[in-house]
């Protein structure tokens with residue numbers, strides 16, 4: 208069942224006679240139990256899209272359907288959404304986690320009794336019961352983030368929007384948030400996750416959508432995308448790699464790590480082999496692409512710096 212369906216969304220911001228086409232023909236969908244990683248470089252249009260989904264920005268064109276309802280025509284649709292946007296700013300800092308949960312629960316239509324009851328369950332589940340009476344401003348960043356996610360879940364929405372849920376968190380808190388995201392999805396919810404942490408997106412997502420300059424450049428299952436690009440990346444290992452070859456390989460666009468050459472583009476394979484002739488080769492194989500490799504390729508963002516290890520330098 209599709210819990211979110213976004214079709215052909217467009218949004219331009221106009222100022223001083225100039226239009227910024229922030230979102231152009233964006234379509235997305237997420238089913239129950241699915242985590243969609245919505246990725247893109249700064250300014251690509253992610254926040255604008257999410258705000259249109261959350262009913263905060265009106266699209267110029269296109270439709271949003273949340274569990275079958277359009278939030279721009281039927282405000283009840285927003286009862287089906289929980290959102291943690293812009294860090295944990297959806298919280299009242301001078302209230303305790305329990306008070307925040309109760310307040311937002313009532314605001315979203317729960318009775319006080321039900322809100323309190325759910326608050327207790329969520330605090331227990333998020334291992335926050337011992338902090339239930341401490342003001343949010345005195346909690347650690349990781350705890351605040353957990354409270355923010357709990358607040359977004361108080362009315363048990365089928366769709367959860369999570370914007371950079373692990374920003375600024377340490378390793379342990381990141382692990383906890385990751386576990387919670389998977390658990391929340393497995394309960395039958397749909398999760399839209401934006402993050403600049405591509406390793407996290409690779410680990411957590413079932414599907415990936417990449418947006419660049421307002422347009423979706425790919426949307427498919429994470430594993431399909433990784434497999435598709437993995438056949439296009441090669442690795443060559445040699446017993447030794449002379450300095451003069453290293454410089455030529457780097458000029459060509461290969462990445463060097465010790466005596467291993469990573470070839471990010473299949474059309475470079477034979478030019479690389481020409482440069483290496485007649486050196487002996489230990490191994491030549493396709494390499495598993497990471498989401499970072501794919502993201503860089505599809506958004507043509509600045510490539511990562513050439514990796515030169517083991518004392519060999521261009």
Ligand SMILES: Nc1ncnc2c1ncn2[C@@H]1O[C@H](COP(=O)(O)OP(=O)(O)OP(=O)(O)O)[C@@H](O)[C@H]1O
Pocket residue numbers: 220221222227228229247248249250251252253254255256
């Ligand atoms: N309120 C606004 N008024 C005018 N232009 C805006 C407004 N909000 C966003 N933009 C512009 O729209 C484009 C898309 O911005 P958006 O915030 O949606 O990108 P993003 O992908 O969320 O970026 P980031 O990763 O940096 O948060 C950018 O060019 C941005 O400058």
